[in-house]
Amino acid sequence: MLELSFTAADVAYTRFALSPLWEVVASVRVLKSAVTHDLHGRWVVQARDRLRGFDWRPLGDLVPTRVIPGFLCPPPTSPLPDLDSELAILRATPAEQVAREVAVIPEITSVPPEVDALAEMIEEYWDRALAPFWPRIQRLLEADVQYRARRLTMGGASALFADLNPAVRWREDRLFIDHVTLSARRGLRGKGLLLVPSVFAWPRVSSITVPGWQPTLRYPPRGVAELWVDRKVTPPQALVGVFGTTRARLLAELDNPASTTDLARRTGLTAGGVSQHLTALKAAGLLSAHRVGRQVLYSRTAVTEELFRT
Incomplete structure (x- = not known):
């Protein structure tokens, strides 16, 4: 259980953002354990076909099933970043930081590629597996942000978090998040909470609360179960x-x-x-x-x- 305490400033600075880079990372995790991600099954079939002939294993090796190194998917610094702007931050990551973050994750046993090579690999993965689907994904994510922004405006933090996810509960000035591997109490240090809807985060939520990063909560958006459902082929x-x-x-x-x-x-x-x-x-x-x-x-x-x- 993760317990996050909010001050008035934290509530005021709570904001939303999308992250194409995080969708890359989360989708890699889906591909590595597709048997537990039936909701994305149709995407998995198409993505695997389009990734044929492209060796994305070095990227996959950096995405364990539980803890993911922070440098690989830092919180977005703007509400609607594109992949290029997020990769620019990745490319600027010092080699010492990469080595330090990878060393503390036992599941990562291979030597990661240099950040420039990693960024190029992510670009290729994106072009093959995600770019063709991004308009559909982005529309769903933006719709969720609009919905939750209205909830926050009309009912405050309690309304915002009331239906965000079964693993998330708001009580008084605290947010309680069910985590399998984490038990801690932390404040937001006056920075507020960054909320990032993510289709490939389903069915769980994930968080970042370590110093140096914007405190972040990633969660599945409303309507994600219908993302890959065929819509009408007959045009209006x-x-x-x-x-x-x-x-x-x-x-x-x-x-x-x-x-x-x-x-x-x-x-x-x-x-x-x-x-x-x-x-x-x-x-x-x-x-x-x-x-x-x-x-x-x-x-x-x-x-x-x-x-x-x-």
């Missing part, structure tokens, strides 16, 4: 009226990232015709493209995801 008639039948159908088919060949097979269109439509949709900001090996996968942007919300 309103979108058909705006984009035309073919382009609206292609946007609907891209509920999950797909290649030109995949889309041609599904729709009966020629690969050349699909390519022309995808190029136009990408130029309009409705699609993004990510190279995975020899394939280019297209996925809907956050703007397009909003159009398909029901």
Whole structure:
């Protein structure tokens, strides 16, 4: 059990942030123990296929099932950082700090790569396994932040934490967090608590309370159980009226990232015709493209995801 005590300043400085780098690390943990992460099973199948031929084992070796070295996923310093800005912090980590943090984790037995090589490995992993899905993930995370910000505004800390997670309980001026391996009482040192929703944190929460880092709580967002559920493939008639039948159908088919060949097979269109439509949709900001090996996968942007919300 971890007990965090709040002062008035801590409540005032409690904030939210997203972290693409943490999603990388947490998703690696999911891939290493997929049998216990049925909720992400559909993503696991696709990610493993896209990671074929890429040796991400040095990254996996740094992600044990319990304690993860802090340098690998420091708390974000801004509300909506991109992966590049978080990797810049990773690249600036002194070699002595890396060695010190790795040495105290018995599960890590291999020598970690240098931070520049590690950052490049993370970039490749991100491009293959997460970038095509990021608009969907980000939309869910941002929706949770908006919901919890309203709870905090309307009912204070007690309302914010009331339905955050079964492992988290607020009582008076303290937050109690169930931890399997940690039992401690700590203050937030006037820095407040950083709340980071994370789809790959499911089903547990994790925390950072060591000096030198912003006190942080990572937790699964609302609606994560529906993240990988197929949505309607038939495009709404309103979108058909705006984009035309073919382009609206292609946007609907891209509920999950797909290649030109995949889309041609599904729709009966020629690969050349699909390519022309995808190029136009990408130029309009409705699609993004990510190279995975020899394939280019297209996925809907956050703007397009909003159009398909029901």
